[in-house]
Amino acid sequence: MNHHIDLLISRYPELEVCRKDIQNAYLLMEQVYSRAGKLLVCGNGGSAADAEHIVGELMKSFVMDRKLSDGLCDKMKAIDPELGAVLSKNLQGALPAIALDGHISLSTAYLNDCEPLLCFAQQVNGFGVDGDALLGITTSGNSKNVLYAATVAKAKGMKVIGLTGEKDSKLSAMADVCIRVPQQETYKVQELHLPVYHTLCLMLEERFFGGKK
Numbered sequence: 001m002n003h004h005i006d007l008l009i010s011r012y013p014e015l016e017v018c019r020k021d022i023q024n025a026y027l028l029m030e031q032v033y034s035r036a037g038k039l040l041v042c043g044n045g046g047s048a049a050d051a052e053h054i055v056g057e058l059m060k061s062f063v064m065d066r067k068l069s070d071g072l073c074d075k076m077k078a079i080d081p082e083l084g085a086v087l088s089k090n091l092q093g094a095l096p097a098i099a100l101d102g103h104i105s106l107s108t109a110y111l112n113d114c115e116p117l118l119c120f121a122q123q124v125n126g127f128g129v130d131g132d133a134l135l136g137i138t139t140s141g142n143s144k145n146v147l148y149a150a151t152v153a154k155a156k157g158m159k160v161i162g163l164t165g166e167k168d169s170k171l172s173a174m175a176d177v178c179i180r181v182p183q184q185e186t187y188k189v190q191e192l193h194l195p196v197y198h199t200l201c202l203m204l205e206e207r208f209f210g211g212k213k
Helices: 002-011 013-034 046-059 070-079 081-090 104-113 116-127 144-155 170-174 186-209
Strands: 039-043 097-099 133-137 159-164 177-180
Touching (some): 002 013, 013 133, 013 159, 013 186, 039 046, 039 116, 046 097, 046 186, 133 144, 159 186
């Protein structure tokens, strides 16, 4: 863990102030995945793109091989030797993660029929269970739809991780861990969010899929 964080801070020295929170966010996510939980991720605009990006890094190979277990491969081949062989060769291990900005049919139906700001909260209510985690990304830390989602997450026994700018915010007060990068202007905050979440994904991949590249 410390190797990846040291490398991050050597490239972005201003993130030294976030070291402890990055460590704690990683440990929380590691605990969730160790207990077969999943990560829900939400944000708006550029932060929605970041949510999709994070899910992409977790749900397939990032920088390491993620070979399936021999046991799963054997089961698939027993069901169908030809199909199982292709699956065993090409499927990759995944860390379960869902970006809440998608799901167009669900989202548009809820936005039209119900309270638009509760769309993320509705998905947390449907997807989330005790032992999961919500990662809320908001440069201000005060995006209402993210706060509603975080409220539902905590009520369901989930952990909440915030990724925000440097100011105190409603999300930083509510979250179990909040990484507050030392910028205030939106695009500058987002420029620091990317290397932070890449580092989290690298550490999680190394922990759960070993060191083979």
